[in-house]
Amino acid sequence: METYPPMFLSSSSSPPFMAMNMINSHHHHQATNKVVDDELAGGGFLGLMPSMEAQGALSSSNNTSSAEGASTGHNDFRDKGLAFEAGSEVGEPKAAGRRKGDHHQGYGKAASKGKVRKPRYAFQTRSHVDILDDGYRWRKYGQKAVKNNKFPRSYYRCTFQGCNVKKQVQRLTKDEGVVVTTYEGSHSHPIEKSTDNFEHILSQFQIYTSI
DNA sequence: CGGGTTTGACCCGCGC
């Protein structure tokens, strides 16, 4: 059970994203694209990278690669994940009655004010389903069209009290089969779904650690 | 009904 693929074995710690279940591969979908009956046609791990494009800025922070993040990833959420939360402290207007035309300030991002930037771990898989079931429950909070890409990018957030883990899913324009998932932060709570077939799923991944 | 999704507005950093 402890047999993880080489990419996770940097320090035998928990990666920010553990236990991905692609059980609902050919499950129903929304309206983005028709889900073809490929189930595990993809399922191949194409790569793992520190971040998509912002890796330059991120690497200068404290982590240079995703492997490092995984190596210290057992409790590092206090460093990065919380840092982000602190940054968005102002931007948490649960009770603040801010409206579009009203006076409001501080949307999470700007509050950081050039401070700590949380690392993001991106990896891409081969699947026709955008949303991979990684065991956690996510709530979609945004979707934006990206320049140079035909497909929009979806923003998700973990729906756990106090858990500020985010992730964004995007498909590549060139290869529709490639789905890039970027994680931010680490979960601090147990997974809700069963992950006993984790190793079984990972065993069929193709890892490319030549980044 | 309640929780997740949709979707347009808004904010902000950055480049021109």
Added chain:
DNA sequence: GCGCGGGTCAAACCCG
């Protein structure tokens, strides 16, 4: 200084 591009919010909407 302005416009663009990316990220977030929240009211409306949808669906079990």
